[in-house]
Amino acid sequence: MRQLIRLFLVLVLLGINLSVFAEIQGKIDYQIPIDYSKLDENELQQKADFYYEFAVKTGVVDENMTAALNLYHILAHKNPQNIYNLTKLGTLYDLIGKDRTAKLAFFDAIGINSTKGEPYFRLGDFYYRRGLYKKALKMYKEAYKKEYSNHYETLYKLGDIYEKFGDTEAALRYLNLAKQINPNEELENKILRVEYTHKINSEYYSNTRIRLLER
Numbered sequence: 760m761r762q763l764i765r766l767f768l769v770l771v772l773l774g775i776n777l778s779v780f781a782e783i784q785g786k787i788d789y790q791i792p793i794d795y796s797k798l799d800e801n802e803l804q805q806k807a808d809f810y811y812e813f814a815v816k817t818g819v820v821d822e823n824m825t826a827a828l829n830l831y832h833i834l835a836h837k838n839p840q841n842i843y844n845l846t847k848l849g850t851l852y853d854l855i856g857k858d859r860t861a862k863l864a865f866f867d868a869i870g871i872n873s874t875k876g877e878p879y880f881r882l883g884d885f886y887y888r889r890g891l892y893k894k895a896l897k898m899y900k901e902a903y904k905k906e907y908s909n910h911y912e913t914l915y916k917l918g919d920i921y922e923k924f925g926d927t928e929a930a931l932r933y934l935n936l937a938k939q940i941n942p943n944e945e946l947e948n949k950i951l952r953v954e955y956t957h958k959i960n961s962e963y964y965s966n967t968r969i970r971l972l973e974r
Contacts (some may be wrong), residue, residue: 800837807831811847818854827851842868846878853885861885876906880913887916896920911941918953927957 807830813823828851834844849864862885868878883898899917907913918934921927934950 800834803830803834803837807834807844807847811851814851815854820855824851824855840871842871842875842878845871846881849878849885850881853881853888858885858889874905876902876910876913879905880907880910883913883916887920892920892923896924909940911937914940915946918949922949922953922956925960927953927960931957 807827810823810827810830814821814827817823828848831844831848831851834841835848838844845864845868849861849868852858852861852864862882865878865882865885868875869882879898879902883895883902886892886895886898896917899913899920902910902913903917914933914937918930918932918937921930921933930953931950934946934953938946938950
């Protein structure tokens with residue numbers, strides 16, 4: 760209980776949005792064994808990243824998720840121009856279904872520095888998980904243009920979405936680029952499947968064109 764009271768006072772002093780804190784903290788009964796007030800920014804960053812790794816593995820509101828959210832909120836308040844922390848906040852809120860808060864964090868990060876690829880990629884993931892593939896495609900393409908042209912997940916997702924849209928030629932282009940970075944059996948099977956579909960489609964359109972010309 761003392762730890763939670765201490766955390767509450769730190770959040771008040773730093774001007775953190777207490778409604779967000781209460782919304783997350785109210786779901787669990789964990790006491791977080793951290794005295795945030797005695798940590799410098801580097802220590803806060805290390806601890807935030809430490810808890811983040813555990814939080815993204817489960818995607819549920821537990822002590823790791825709450826600790827990561829609290830720490831990134833403090834860091835974002837201390838350095839509002841740091842898009843790294845905003846992007847991490849967006850990812851965590853995305854995982855627990857806080858859609859509006861997640862998008863605000865991603866768009867804030869993009870607004871601060873539109874040259875970085877990660878906020879676009881994470882926003883692409885946000886849309887992808889919700890089946891909003893056109894919006895996801897747009898964000899992944901932006902990530903690709905801004906630092907992520909050699910990022911496996913970006914290339915794979917681009918290929919996957921183009922496959923869903925039936926553009927097998929574009930799908931193969933990105934999937935083969937992904938293969939150059941990280942060849943694996945799952946990806947190879949996907950490429951073979953798309954190649955087969957592409958072949959069938961090509962033969963169909965070729966035969967259709969021939970029939971039209973013969974009329």
